[in-house]
Amino acid sequence: MKVQTDDRPEDFGCADCWPPTAADAWEARRTLSQVAELIDESHFHVMILACPRCTQHFVSVFTEMIDWADGDDPQHWTVMPISQVETVELIKQRDSLSETLEALGSGRRCLRRDHPKGTARHVFWGTGLNIGPHD
Ligand SMILES: [Zn+2]
DSSP, X not given: OOOOOTTOGGGSOOTTTSOSSHHHHHHHHTTOEEEEEEEEETTXXXXXXXXXXXXXXXXXXXXXXXXXXXXXXXXXXEEEEEOHHHHHHHHHTGGGHHHHHHHTTTTOEEEEEEEOTTSOOEEEEEESOOOOOOO
């Protein structure tokens, strides 16, 4: 039986764009350049980014829930490395993107940044793309 090795974290990116710690990876995200913008809604923003050094592509998903009680809306970011093939698929499926995203890279390591209501924001490693609720 063939062992699936496609999703090992070391297969993605370089030391610049996908460093060992989540905090560094979040900092590195700012150095990535935008390849494509797939969804640009005020509370749901999906784009494809690329590392200027190794050309690794990443999908970046931002969601926000509007809490009408006050202005401190919960916000979530997910950044996951994707292959060139997946980049092409995502751009092709722009119109039914939510389902495509949910199925993408199941079990693959991704970077998450949460800013839950009323608490400090934190950055951590997660797996797969879990598109949270959003307005
Ligand atoms: Zn890189």
